[in-house]
Amino acid sequence: MKPKTLKRILKRFQKLPLHHIDTDIFVEAIRETKLGNICTDYINRIGYKYRGTVSLSVLGEFLLITIRDTKNPEDRELAFRIFDRILKKQKIGFITPEIEAYETALKIIRVDSRIEQTDALHYALAVQEKADTFVTFDQKMVGNIRLEKEFGVKIIHPENL
Numbered sequence: 528m529k530p531k532t533l534k535r536i537l538k539r540f541q542k543l544p545l546h547h548i549d550t551d552i553f554v555e556a557i558r559e560t561k562l563g564n565i566c567t568d569y570i571n572r573i574g575y576k577y578r579g580t581v582s583l584s585v586l587g588e589f590l591l592i593t594i595r596d597t598k599n600p601e602d603r604e605l606a607f608r609i610f611d612r613i614l615k616k617q618k619i620g621f622i623t624p625e626i627e628a629y630e631t632a633l634k635i636i637r638v639d640s641r642i643e644q645t646d647a648l649h650y651a652l653a654v655q656e657k658a659d660t661f662v663t664f665d666q667k668m669v670g671n672i673r674l675e676k677e678f679g680v681k682i683i684h685p686e687n688l
Contacts, residue, residue, distance in 0.1 A: 543578045547653035548619070549646070549663035550588040552685060553581075557597075557606045562664065562686075569662065569685035570609075574618035577660075577688075582622050582652040586610075588645060624648065628655045631678070638677050641667045654678045662688070 548570075556566040573579040589610070597603040613619050631651035635642055642650070646665055653661040660681045663669065669684045 541578075543576065544659040545656065546573070546577045546579050546660045546662050547649070547656060547658040547680075548573075548579050548581050548585065549649050549661065549665065550585045550592070551664055552662055553585075553589050553606075553609065554592050555664070556609060557593075557602060565686050569688060570613070572688075573613075574616065579619040580622050580652075580656055580658065581619055582624065582649060584624070584645065584648055584652070586621070622652060622656055624652055625655060628652050631655065635674060635678070638673050639667070639671060642674075643667075650674065650678070650680070650682070653680045660688075 552566045552569065555563050556570055557563065589606075593603055593606045597606060628648065628651040631654050632644070632647040635647040635650055636644070646663070646668060649663075650661050650668065658680050660683050661668070662683055662685055664684045664686075668674070668682045671682055675681055
């Protein structure tokens, strides 16, 4: 590929909206449900319609849920294959929290005490990365106007993308 072509592709990719993806999207994607299909379709659009990031805490939570809750070995293997495919295609970036993310997570809990600590950290990382959107289907978070106004990152259900 010519250097000019590569630069043009990278420039176009950088203009895509940045989404920070919550654990529940990946967990649901391995299930054969309507919501699971929506999550799978959304994940497949990453790299084409959106740029995506996940945090190490999302990855850790996904592994915990997969190992702890998935009894069927075939389903567990499918879950690991999904993440393996994403890693190999390098469609999603991985991020680690900076100290400010923990402070932001505490502010999030002060703004809305219904938000669980891990979800507050995941949203704080979306704020840290200056993401356009935090993608989740957590009912306490989707469309939470107080959080969106305070921190400037939209919280959207994958069905609405």
